[in-house]
Amino acid sequence: MTSTDSLQPTAPAGTETWGARHAHDPTVVRDDDGTYYMFSTDSVANSRDIPAGVHVRTSPDLLEWTYRGTALDGVPAPAFEWSGANGLWAPEVVRWPAAAGEARWHLYYSASTFGSSTSAIGLAVADSPAGPWTDRGLVVRTLAGRDLQNAIDAAVTFDRHGDPWLTYGSFFGGIHTLRLDAVTGFALHDGDLGTCIARRHADVDRAVEGAFLQYREADDQYVLFISYDSLFSTYNVRVAVADEITGPYRDANGTHLTDLDAAPHTAGTKVLGSYRFDGDTAWLAPGHNSILTVPAPGAGTAEDQFMVHHVRFAEDPSEHMVQLRRVFTTAGGWPVVSPQPYAGPERETLGRQEGIGGTWRVLRFAPESTEPVEALPVTVHDDGGVSSSGEPRRVRLTIAGSGLDAQLDAVVFGSWDWSRGRAALSFSGIDQHGVVYSGTQGA
Known part of the structure; x- marks a missing residue:
């Protein structure tokens, strides 16, 4: 050193x-x-x-x-x-x-x-x-x-x-x-x-x-x-x-x-x-x-x-x-x-392939809001049955639920879910209106 x-x-x-x-x-x-x-x-x-x-x-x-x-x-x-x-x-x-x-x-x-x-x-x-x-x-x-x-x-x-x-x-x-x-x-x-x-x-x-x-x-x-x-x-x-x-x-x-x-x-x-x-x-x-x-x-x-x-x-x-x-x-x-702070490659690598579709907790970073954003439960539909073990992958996502309906140009990647203490998929993406969403998999 x-x-x-x-x-x-x-x-x-x-x-x-x-x-x-x-x-x-x-x-x-x-x-x-x-x-x-x-x-x-x-x-x-x-x-x-x-x-x-x-x-x-x-x-x-x-x-x-x-x-x-x-x-x-x-x-x-x-x-x-x-x-x-x-x-x-x-x-x-x-x-x-x-x-x-x-x-x-x-x-x-x-x-x-x-x-x-x-x-x-x-x-x-x-x-x-x-x-x-x-x-x-x-x-x-x-x-x-x-x-x-x-x-x-x-x-x-x-x-x-x-x-x-x-x-x-x-x-x-x-x-x-x-x-x-x-x-x-x-x-x-x-x-x-x-x-x-x-x-x-x-x-x-x-x-x-x-x-x-x-x-x-x-x-x-x-x-x-x-x-x-x-x-x-x-x-x-x-x-x-x-x-x-x-x-x-x-x-x-x-x-x-x-x-x-x-x-x-x-x-x-x-x-x-x-x-x-x-x-x-x-x-x-x-x-x-x-x-x-x-x-x-x-x-x-x-x-x-x-x-x-x-x-x-x-x-x-x-x-x-x-x-x-x-x-x-x-x-x-x-x-x-990433919506999750970095935790190192070992923690952020999933042990198996996970389907991207399902329930996620999602943040919407509204440009006009200065208040802390609470992650809300949202259904994520991917671009065709995609699964991932955490390697970054560019995808098209459709999200729906909790008033957060959007189509996203997104990246899915491995992360460490700090609130639940486990490896999980996360995504960050942007919709057609220029608003960014980020989320972590899990109901």
Whole structure:
């Protein structure tokens, strides 16, 4: 395992029990030896004893996480002088194509104070996710009263030509993307604040943030994941696609994410919101996601994709944690995510073929609703007697019952049914109106 000795201060007492709790705005990367590193916001409720500097956890399997300390020793001086930040937010970590083919890592961090757009995104570099990380200074700066943009929530994308772009923004003027210098990792044009690719109306407090932009080579398209509404209670994840990295980004109904004339709740295809199965834990306000792409188990070139996001406990919204969910693409080209948090390949593999038809518990992620969705019993009719042991399969589904009547472009896959403690089939799909449904098999 790669050494984590380079990480900053020793983990404080009590952090050994955290696991995936107390992590906010997460991103996960995989080192060459297979170790996973999670980087997250310096966020712990009711504690002044936890150091600032981007929190770091490691895992061998994406299931068990160990807090390791911080990537940096506090807030770097230039970031503090500009923003007055007491901690670092929303880190983005990416493997950078360094000179001479040597692997090098870039960490883009955010420095701000709550509700202010006097903010900055800085850059630190290292030869390993374990560090040591060296601060290089500020990449983007915004000033309240001068700029419409808000320089937090960075995400890096390499476009179809291999050129890097920085996507960022929170509330205020919306989400922007700008070209980076492929060598330095700073803005290609000094002072460039980028092109607006998503925004929301003042009637909803301009509530859009936490963007992650992905180039999908198979379709030669760009996929934008963003979070709407309040991170404390009503967060939800939306998706849109574009043919060019600077947009326009359109949802499944063709609405552009910069269109302020559209009803605020309609823009963006909602793929995940608050929900509950079987009276079990109600997961509240999932959002600020990144996408992790890793080799699939076994030989070959197949890859698995995971949505990495934080979520709150409805019983105590001050408590939050990280969840990972498998991401799939329907036959029609729309990303959908599992209704069940990831539990590992062993748990998610069914021991036998199961017919897809029958009674399922289904969530409908209505774009206009901010309330937690209760899973309802629904009859599922498949496209012709299909059965599955859990390998992802694109299907056409018809569902009926509990007022949830729809025809879906869907993906069926294996999952772990957390409320019932067993392996089960799940699906996620989208109807002709651009509404996403997700469900797990069983009455």
